[in-house]
Amino acid sequence: MKRAKWRALLMVPLFLFLGGCVERTAVLNPQGPVARTQYDLIMWSIGFMLLIIVVVFTLFAVFLIRYREKPENADYEPPDEEGNTLLEIVWTAIPILIVAALAVPTVKATFALEKPPTEKVKPITIHVTAANWKWIFSYPEENIETVNYVHIPAGVPVKFKLTSVGPMNSFWVPELGGQKYAMDGMETELILQADKPGSYMGRSANFSGEKFAHMEFEVVAQTGADFRKWVKEVKQTAPKLDEKTYTQILKPGLVGRMTFSNTHLEWIDHAKQNSHHENGHSKGREHQRDDGMSEGHHHGE
Amino acid sequence: MKWSEFFVTGEPLIYAADVAIVLTMIGIVFVLTYFKKWKWLWDEWLTTVDHKKIGVMYIICAVLMLFRGGVDALLMRAQLTAPNMKFLDAQHYNEIFTTHGTIMILFMAMPFIIGLMNIVVPLQIGARDVAFPYLNALSFWLFFFGALLFNISFVIGGSPDAGWTAYFPLAGNEFSHGVGNNYYAVALQISGIGTLMTGINFLVTILKMRAPGMTLMRMPMFTWTILITCVLIIFAFPVLTVALALMTFDRVFGTQFFTMANGGMSMLWANLFWIWGHPEVYIVILPSFGIFSEVVSTFAQKRLFGYKAMVGSIVGIAFLSFIVWVHHFFTMGAGPAVNSAFSITTMAIAIPTGVKVFNWLFTIRKGKIRFTTAMLWSLAFIPNFVIGGVTGVMLAMAAADYQYHNSYFLIAHFHYVLIAGTVFACFAGLHYWYPKMFGHILNERLGKWTFWLFMIGFNVCFFPMYFLGLMGMTRRMYTYSDGLGWTPLNVVATVGAVLMGIGFIVLCYNIYYSARYGERDMTGDPWNGRTLEWATASPPVHYNFPVTPVVEDIDAYWVMKKKYGGFHVKEEDLKPIHMPSNSGRPFWMSVAFFVAGFGLVFKWFALAIAGALFIVLGLILRSFEDDDGYYIPVDEIKRMERAARKGA
Numbered sequence: 001m002k003r004a005k006w007r008a009l010l011m012v013p014l015f016l017f018l019g020g021c022v023e024r025t026a027v028l029n030p031q032g033p034v035a036r037t038q039y040d041l042i043m044w045s046i047g048f049m050l051l052i053i054v055v056v057f058t059l060f061a062v063f064l065i066r067y068r069e070k071p072e073n074a075d076y077e078p079p080d081e082e083g084n085t086l087l088e089i090v091w092t093a094i095p096i097l098i099v100a101a102l103a104v105p106t107v108k109a110t111f112a113l114e115k116p117p118t119e120k121v122k123p124i125t126i127h128v129t130a131a132n133w134k135w136i137f138s139y140p141e142e143n144i145e146t147v148n149y150v151h152i153p154a155g156v157p158v159k160f161k162l163t164s165v166g167p168m169n170s171f172w173v174p175e176l177g178g179q180k181y182a183m184d185g186m187e188t189e190l191i192l193q194a195d196k197p198g199s200y201m202g203r204s205a206n207f208s209g210e211k212f213a214h215m216e217f218e219v220v221a222q223t224g225a226d227f228r229k230w231v232k233e234v235k236q237t238a239p240k241l242d243e244k245t246y247t248q249i250l251k252p253g254l255v256g257r258m259t260f261s262n263t264h265l266e267w268i269d270h271a272k273q274n275s276h277h278e279n280g281h282s283k284g285r286e287h288q289r290d291d292g293m294s295e296g297h298h299h300g301e
Numbered sequence: 302m303k304w305s306e307f308f309v310t311g312e313p314l315i316y317a318a319d320v321a322i323v324l325t326m327i328g329i330v331f332v333l334t335y336f337k338k339w340k341w342l343w344d345e346w347l348t349t350v351d352h353k354k355i356g357v358m359y360i361i362c363a364v365l366m367l368f369r370g371g372v373d374a375l376l377m378r379a380q381l382t383a384p385n386m387k388f389l390d391a392q393h394y395n396e397i398f399t400t401h402g403t404i405m406i407l408f409m410a411m412p413f414i415i416g417l418m419n420i421v422v423p424l425q426i427g428a429r430d431v432a433f434p435y436l437n438a439l440s441f442w443l444f445f446f447g448a449l450l451f452n453i454s455f456v457i458g459g460s461p462d463a464g465w466t467a468y469f470p471l472a473g474n475e476f477s478h479g480v481g482n483n484y485y486a487v488a489l490q491i492s493g494i495g496t497l498m499t500g501i502n503f504l505v506t507i508l509k510m511r512a513p514g515m516t517l518m519r520m521p522m523f524t525w526t527i528l529i530t531c532v533l534i535i536f537a538f539p540v541l542t543v544a545l546a547l548m549t550f551d552r553v554f555g556t557q558f559f560t561m562a563n564g565g566m567s568m569l570w571a572n573l574f575w576i577w578g579h580p581e582v583y584i585v586i587l588p589s590f591g592i593f594s595e596v597v598s599t600f601a602q603k604r605l606f607g608y609k610a611m612v613g614s615i616v617g618i619a620f621l622s623f624i625v626w627v628h629h630f631f632t633m634g635a636g637p638a639v640n641s642a643f644s645i646t647t648m649a650i651a652i653p654t655g656v657k658v659f660n661w662l663f664t665i666r667k668g669k670i671r672f673t674t675a676m677l678w679s680l681a682f683i684p685n686f687v688i689g690g691v692t693g694v695m696l697a698m699a700a701a702d703y704q705y706h707n708s709y710f711l712i713a714h715f716h717y718v719l720i721a722g723t724v725f726a727c728f729a730g731l732h733y734w735y736p737k738m739f740g741h742i743l744n745e746r747l748g749k750w751t752f753w754l755f756m757i758g759f760n761v762c763f764f765p766m767y768f769l770g771l772m773g774m775t776r777r778m779y780t781y782s783d784g785l786g787w788t789p790l791n792v793v794a795t796v797g798a799v800l801m802g803i804g805f806i807v808l809c810y811n812i813y814y815s816a817r818y819g820e821r822d823m824t825g826d827p828w829n830g831r832t833l834e835w836a837t838a839s840p841p842v843h844y845n846f847p848v849t850p851v852v853e854d855i856d857a858y859w860v861m862k863k864k865y866g867g868f869h870v871k872e873e874d875l876k877p878i879h880m881p882s883n884s885g886r887p888f889w890m891s892v893a894f895f896v897a898g899f900g901l902v903f904k905w906f907a908l909a910i911a912g913a914l915f916i917v918l919g920l921i922l923r924s925f926e927d928d929d930g931y932y933i934p935v936d937e938i939k940r941m942e943r944a945a946r947k948g949a
Contacts (some may be wrong), residue, residue, distance in 0.1 A: 001823060083663075102694065110699045112700075179703055184561045
């Protein structure tokens with residue numbers, strides 16, 4: 001059994017290298033300061049974890065081989081030992097030290113991730129709305145909106161303001177950094193930043209119903225100049241979004257990429273508590289029907 | 302409601318299952334009638350209050366549910382083997398992962414553990430039954446009919462499809478219109494009530510019914526873990542009861558506790574669910590630690606190393622298990638202070654767990670290890686569980702968790718702790734206590750085949766998933782596109798799952814084979830055991846011990862064997878034994894629960910009320926019942942003892 005374990009451990013790097021997948025192991029391929037903070041923390045922890053595994057596996061192997069029952073030791077009577085206080089203190093103290101060594105950088109990183117990675121550049125804000133089963137990105141300052149893809153300037157911290165119409169989703173772009181939930185009637189903030197221009201895969205990491213697996217989006221990082229050029233182009237060429245079109249987009253289902261030269265924030269902000277259905281009044285309920293959300297997915301067919 | 306909505310239609314797999322269910326039921330009725338076994342079934346099993354028979358029934362259900370949950374798993378693996386597979390559609394896949402998770406935790410792991418504790422705990426503490434035998438039968442039948450209600454959802458009405466966590470608003474009326482999630486709410490409620498009663502029952506049993514001389518610090522380690530588990534059940538399950546009740550109100554009566562509209566709060570569900578859910582995983586892992594402790598000590602032929610530290614670490618883990626639940630949703634944005642606090646409490650669980658691992662290692666050090674099947678499962682637990690444990694610590698680090706959360710890294714982690722922890726323990730316990738349950742030993746050769754197939758298959762299946770997670774694959778995806786580089790590892794995982802499936806088939810064959818040809822255990826102590834269950838016959842007479850044993854130290858039976866050469870009963874010491882009477886009421890009351898539950902699921906309130914009235918009737922009848930049980934006369938005991946011990 002031990003052999004099988006080691007073989008499995010050896011096989012894994014083999015897989016990764018043979019398949020040329022290192023750059024596909026998104027979490028281990030950080031492309032921005034947020035992902036790098038997390039990468040460093042992960043590597044720091046993996047070091048300790050491998051140490052623990054080596055110690056336990058070695059003791060395990062040695063004891064199994066030395067103390068198995070064999071014809072030569074038929075007369076051997078195992079000692080009646082109750083324990084060993086010194087040893088027990090040792091293997092309580094060492095885990096405490098390891099936990100401390102992991103806890104300090106964890107707490108530091110957890111606090112650091114709530115702030116933009118750099119103070120020098122002014123962050124941009126993008127509102128993200130998850131709906132069944134698409135991602136809507138609104139740029140309040142630029143006054144443009146995109147669906148299922150998002151452009152960001154490289155080297156600039158991006159404050160994603162996350163919310164959802166309907167089920168909870170999780171906004172995750174592994175190469176740029178960890179995820180956060182997008183929830184109906186609430187707003188969460190996730191700060192990410194790309195080092196350099198490139199294209200990064202994003203997806204929902206929290207199950208939200210039938211076509212959840214298709215909730216992918218592309219993050220396109222561009223140089224500042226290219227990003228401004230793209231914004232200008234969108235403002236000039238993209239159509240206006242109106243309430244009717246927006247209601248259509250929100251209906252459960254899949255849509256392709258879309259681009260608009262204004263944002264839905266003009267008339268609704270789903271991040272506000274009960275934004276699309278006023279408290280208790282029947283009007284609220286009708287409205288809820290209007291935006292198509294009560295259709296949901298059909299069940300058990 | 303139309304018939305086409307009542308029965309699930311449109312899937313060849315479902316029709317095949319319908320046919321299989323009908324044929325199985327006809328087969329069972331035929332066999333029972335042909336062999337005139339109806340009365341036997343009613344007298345010996347359906348009305349029994351004997352903890353050993355109840356335990357056996359729990360384990361039979363658990364093995365059936367392992368089959369059901371395993372088939373779900375294989376269907377999922379088949380679908381994920383290649384990108385863009387069309388084997389299952391999204392809705393079907395979503396139902397399958399939901400039922401897989403729910404069944405494996407609540408209807409497989411729980412009854413397996415509860416079954417083993419039913420059989421073993423009264424024997425280990427030298428008791429004749431549990432404190433409340435009638436309640437114990439009711440616990441079992443509530444679990445049974447809860448599980449039945451949950452399982453019929455896949456042919457009648459449709460299965461739940463919002464994940465075993467049933468997060469709102471997805472699981473609410475706004476997005477889930479069928480009856481599937483009603484099944485979830487009601488079936489879990491019914492079996493959960495049974496579990497809560499089991500917790501109370503065994504807490505009282507262990508505290509009040511130990512043999513003379515068995516102080517708390519002389520209890521076998523398995524009994525210790527069950528005691529602490531009962532405390533966890535008693536504190537955790539009421540939270541589930543409340544959460545499910547609110548869910549039922551939301552779904553059936555239109556209240557707004559967790560909805561999007563009218564001030565409902567979906568995050569409240571997530572919190573309530575995990576305030577129960579995290580202790581719940583310790584409810585299935587602590588008894589597993591107990592099983593490993595018993596088996597490792599028996600087959601290393603050495604007492605458990607660091608008994609006091611083992612007890613202390615169980616208590617520590619149990620305490621910590623209630624203050625870590627937020628780590629299931631670090632990504633909900635509770636803020637860095639909250640996340641940091643829960644990170645640290647979660648990592649702290651590694652400390653007592655590490656203590657236990659080293660104590661097991663030092664139990665085998667200087668021992669004389671016999672590699673029986675039960676011991677192989679227990680030994681394999683150590684390295685596999687350590688892999689699950691250290692990746693658990695990695696997940697506990699909030700800032701890093703943002704990258705692991707809901708990915709296959711998480712899937713790999715919790716399968717490493719739940720399979721290498723709980724499932725290995727169930728198999729170890731099954732092989733170890735099988736002679737005590739049935740009087741014969743499970744074949745060792747077949748047992749080892751099961752072990753190697755399942756253990757290697759498990760690693761081949763789940764180890765690649767750590768890397769799939771780091772590649773960005775998230776849980777609950779019914780398909781993925783080509784070109785992501787996920788295919789090779791998914792193929793490997795499927796191969797592993799198939800190996801595990803073959804291992805399970807060998808286990809089932811072993812049960813059949815050993816029943817026919819297995820070595821009979823005439824001694825009652827086939828493994829040279831250390832605790833009191835081995836002082837009885839295999840299987841024990843229904844009153845367990847003809848006279849109550851007296852305990853002098855930890856490993857009570859081991860001490861008896863060393864000092865007196867065994868547990869000897871003088872016929873002049875025999876006194877009439879007081880035993881509880883059988884009752885059919887737990888069975889039919891649970892049927893009433895089932896009927897009421899079914900009515901609630903479909904909002905057929907007349908049916909629900911009718912079922913509820915029968916439940917109340919059962920309570921009233923029990924309250925006015927005047928049955929103090931019966932006494933077994935000494936002559937009868939003598940006769941039974943001779944019959945049971947004829948081989949020894």
